[in-house]
Amino acid sequence: MTGASSGIGRAIAQACAAPGVTLALLGRDRERLIETASICKAAGAIVEIGAIDVRDPAAMHEWLISFDRDQAVDLLIANAGVTGGLSPHSAVETAATSREVLETNIFGVVNTIQPLLGAMIARRAGQIAIVSSIAGFVPVTDAPSYSASKAAILRYGLALRSGLRGHGVKVSVICPGYVATPMAAREIGPRPFEVSAEKAAELILHGLRRDQSVIAFPTFLAFITWLGGVMPDRVRQFTERWFRFDVTDSK
Numbered sequence: 001m002t003g004a005s006s007g008i009g010r011a012i013a014q015a016c017a018a019p020g021v022t023l024a025l026l027g028r029d030r031e032r033l034i035e036t037a038s039i040c041k042a043a044g045a046i047v048e049i050g051a052i053d054v055r056d057p058a059a060m061h062e063w064l065i066s067f068d069r070d071q072a073v074d075l076l077i078a079n080a081g082v083t084g085g086l087s088p089h090s091a092v093e094t095a096a097t098s099r100e101v102l103e104t105n106i107f108g109v110v111n112t113i114q115p116l117l118g119a120m121i122a123r124r125a126g127q128i129a130i131v132s133s134i135a136g137f138v139p140v141t142d143a144p145s146y147s148a149s150k151a152a153i154l155r156y157g158l159a160l161r162s163g164l165r166g167h168g169v170k171v172s173v174i175c176p177g178y179v180a181t182p183m184a185a186r187e188i189g190p191r192p193f194e195v196s197a198e199k200a201a202e203l204i205l206h207g208l209r210r211d212q213s214v215i216a217f218p219t220f221l222a223f224i225t226w227l228g229g230v231m232p233d234r235v236r237q238f239t240e241r242w243f244r245f246d247v248t249d250s251k
């Protein structure tokens with residue numbers, strides 16, 4: 001799993017950790033990865049960590065292929081992501097922010113999945129989970145690159161799902177609403193129906209066990225966000241004013 005050093009990823013790792021389970025935990029921050037690993041080892045899991053940037057396709061490929069050779073991956077979770085967004089009093093994201101968000105959230109997902117697709121298809125087994133967001137359902141004025149990236153991986157994941165159905169590989173796309181993590185803490189504004197990272201992990205793992213195509217929660221917020229994406233754009237812009245936010249400068 002990528003993004004295992006914090007937030008939702010750490011909570012999923014913790015929920016999966018048990019005797020007989022081997023976890024591969026990826027992220028950039030080695031210290032925070034070691035913290036997650038310690039929690040999981042205390043619960044009886046065998047843990048390997050990799051401090052790798054998901055934007056580095058060669059490093060991702062090498063690490064994942066090598067891990068899969070020793071221990072066939074049965075659940076691959078592409079969870080790493082960044083938000084970007086507009087700082088207070090600015091109308092646009094910087095080009096650097098936009099690039100970082102799109103590269104991490106789109107190519108980071110591709111770099112996580114591509115190396116293992118061949119092996120999973122050959123084994124006719126495995127499950128892939130892509131962490132998108134309800135922000136992928138609707139244009140988000142205050143985080144344009146983020147909503148674009150999450151829409152892209154939602155479509156990518158669902159297309160993969162139908163393409164891999166005949167090959168024994170399952171694919172689900174996860175679309176959380178607000179989850180209390182360091183990422184969410186960057187947002188200055190309303191975060192209605194926010195859930196804890198532990199609750200999010202529970203809902204995600206429940207949806208994966210049922211092989212749901214889209215695991216979106218909380219249901220009401222997911223529904224009104226989806227509605228925002230299909231309503232006339234002028235109405236969407238009007239209703240969005242209750243959800244506007246700024247982001248703090250540090251990512």
Ligand SMILES: NC(=O)c1ccc[n+]([C@@H]2O[C@H](COP(=O)([O-])OP(=O)(O)OC[C@H]3O[C@@H](n4cnc5c(N)ncnc54)[C@H](OP(=O)(O)O)[C@@H]3O)[C@@H](O)[C@H]2O)c1
Pocket residue numbers: 002003004005006007008009026027028029030032052053054055079080081082104108131132133134175176177178179180181182183184
């Ligand atoms: N929190 C929410 O409200 C919310 C809602 C909807 C969707 N999501 C999605 O859920 C996922 C997890 O977010 P979170 O809330 O748990 O945020 P978080 O606490 O900030 O965690 C983000 C994780 O992504 C990793 N990451 C970021 N950029 C990376 C890169 N270039 N290479 C490798 N790892 C990278 C971070 O690792 P390092 O810091 O070690 O690099 C960290 O482990 C994201 O995809 C996010 O978009 C979150």
